[in-house]
Amino acid sequence: MKTPVIFDIGWNACINCGACIAICPHEAGFVSDFDTIAVNKPCDIACLICEDICPVSTITHREVEKKEITEKADDK
Amino acid sequence: MIVGAGPAGTRVARILAKAGVRTLIVDKRQELGTPIQCSGAVSRHALLENEVTPDTEFIHESVYGFRVMDGKGGNTTIDYRHLKPETYAEDKDPLGYVVDRRRFDRYLLTQAEKAGAEAWLKAEAIGHSLENNRALVKIRHYNEEITVKTKVIVGADGVRSQVGKWAGLQTHIKLTELASCLQIVVDGVETNGLLELITGSATAPGGYAWVFPKGHGYAELGLGIIAPLTKLNAQQHLDKFIKESFLSDRFKGAKLLEVQGGGVPLAAPLKTQYADHIILVGDAARHVNPITGGGIHTALTGGSVAGHFLVEHLAASDDFTAKAMKGYQDNWLDATGHHMWKLYDIKREIFRKPKSEEQDELLFKTMSNYFSPNSEFKKV
Numbered sequence: 001m002k003t004p005v006i007f008d009i010g011w012n013a014c015i016n017c018g019a020c021i022a023i024c025p026h027e028a029g030f031v032s033d034f035d036t037i038a039v040n041k042p043c044d045i046a047c048l049i050c051e052d053i054c055p056v057s058t059i060t061h062r063e064v065e066k067k068e069i070t071e072k073a074d075d076k
Numbered sequence: 077m078i079v080g081a082g083p084a085g086t087r088v089a090r091i092l093a094k095a096g097v098r099t100l101i102v103d104k105r106q107e108l109g110t111p112i113q114c115s116g117a118v119s120r121h122a123l124l125e126n127e128v129t130p131d132t133e134f135i136h137e138s139v140y141g142f143r144v145m146d147g148k149g150g151n152t153t154i155d156y157r158h159l160k161p162e163t164y165a166e167d168k169d170p171l172g173y174v175v176d177r178r179r180f181d182r183y184l185l186t187q188a189e190k191a192g193a194e195a196w197l198k199a200e201a202i203g204h205s206l207e208n209n210r211a212l213v214k215i216r217h218y219n220e221e222i223t224v225k226t227k228v229i230v231g232a233d234g235v236r237s238q239v240g241k242w243a244g245l246q247t248h249i250k251l252t253e254l255a256s257c258l259q260i261v262v263d264g265v266e267t268n269g270l271l272e273l274i275t276g277s278a279t280a281p282g283g284y285a286w287v288f289p290k291g292h293g294y295a296e297l298g299l300g301i302i303a304p305l306t307k308l309n310a311q312q313h314l315d316k317f318i319k320e321s322f323l324s325d326r327f328k329g330a331k332l333l334e335v336q337g338g339g340v341p342l343a344a345p346l347k348t349q350y351a352d353h354i355i356l357v358g359d360a361a362r363h364v365n366p367i368t369g370g371g372i373h374t375a376l377t378g379g380s381v382a383g384h385f386l387v388e389h390l391a392a393s394d395d396f397t398a399k400a401m402k403g404y405q406d407n408w409l410d411a412t413g414h415h416m417w418k419l420y421d422i423k424r425e426i427f428r429k430p431k432s433e434e435q436d437e438l439l440f441k442t443m444s445n446y447f448s449p450n451s452e453f454k455k456v
Contacts, residue, residue, distance in 0.1 A: 016111045019256055019339030021236035025248050028241035049251045052303040055258040055310035055337045 004042035005061040007050070009034075013058035020050035020059060042068075077101075077213060077226035079201045079239050081108050081185050083372050084358025085232030087126060087379025088386070089188035089195075095387040099193040100224060101185070102215055104200035108185060109178035113338025114371065115259060115288050115296050116180070117271055119172035122373035126380055128187070134179040136291035138170030140269045142447040144440060147276045147322050152444035155270060159449055166269075174271075174288050174296070175372075204229060204242050209394065211353040227396050228386060229354045232379070235341055237360035243351035249362075251304055253343035255283045255369060258310040259298025259336050264329035267295050274299075274323070275439045277432045281305035283342070283369070284443070285317050294333065300340055300369060310337065340369045344420040345413055350401035357382045366420045367446060367453075374416070381408045419453065 009032070020037045024030055025045060030038045037043070037050045042064045051059045078085045081103035089101040116136065123130055141155035141164075156164035156171045164171055189195055199217040206212070211229050215222045231239025235254075240247040267289035274285040282302025290296050299317055301310050308316070318327045341364050349361040357363065358375040365374055385404040393400060405413070426438045446453055 015258070015335055015337040017113055017257075017337035017339060018111075018234070018236050019254065019337070022234075022339040022341075023249060023251060023254050024236075028238045049303075052251060053254060053256050053339060055256045057309040057311070 002046040004044040004064040010058035023053045078230040080232035084375035084379040086184035088383040089193040091383025093192035102196045102199035108181035112336040116175045118372040126376035137289045143272045146440040231356040235359040243354045255300035255340045257300040261334035262330040265295040366423045
């Protein structure tokens, strides 16, 4: 399984075009308040095609550390 | 109930309301047509056959034909002012228009509301459930959560359709079939009443670039690319097109006014566009011309088919299961869908060619033929 990632959006470059959500294979709801892919929760698919489709290449990611995942689970 | 107030959703709403069906159309946005994701080109007959009267309220500029260029000297100009001067002329009718999507979508909503539809903006559909032969849709309207009971949910919520995902439909689109588009609106670039399309992998891998007239002397310069075919993003390709292409001289005086972008499906229509109590229209159902990327005509037409189907069905039956909703898709296939599938096959053939030179040549030829007066596809 791939390591989950958390996306980061360079909001200054984002043109709010929605291509990242359109291409995203997640079930409904993996979106941010600004109509981009979600940035506040880990993506466990980690296919990264949202980064490829972004017309202005403003999506980046970091891998989630195991510790963070356990913490998230504890929150629930 | 209709989710999404673009051309497809408002078309359905207008037809239903006009027939006396209690109709609610919701959209999560505060301003329709935004963010602008599309160039706004639409043919005149597409508007007329869908009961939209061309109106200066939403028209940026009239267009009279096309020019397809391949950047290697290939240039097909199809100007209906010369081909059919008795019909198309500056003092007669144009072939089509570039519309202002903000005003166009708003205009379409007024048409639906005048017919009797109720509209909510700032109203996001966040989930649904089925109960006693009805669908319950949860709406976040401003800060309030409201549940609306409906017989059918029409998903007109765009290429990133959430309704389609609720329905569990196979809506996932491949990276090779979603064009990553960017366009800028500029002052200082001359146009001549033509939609200019520039094909070729050097300019726009997997897609094409365009120069469209935008009214008041403005122009749209844009392109769509298929991301896996290139290492550069749309922004970098557009920059190259403007600064380093065979048209660069023409763009020298360009003064930037707006930046817009989007993801345009150059894909096949969804194989299944319905589910229990749900049908999909417009971008949500991938009702987009896979060759041109044009989506306004296809959205209006799909909306018409859906609207008329529902009016008839609601009068005749209380069955809204997937089996009953299939009638919509059957009607759509007959009206336009088979045609669209054919276009998709043509597009796929082009990009199946092993060499990019062959692809370029074939795309140029296909585009040139597509817009010619003799094209069998001129009505799409």
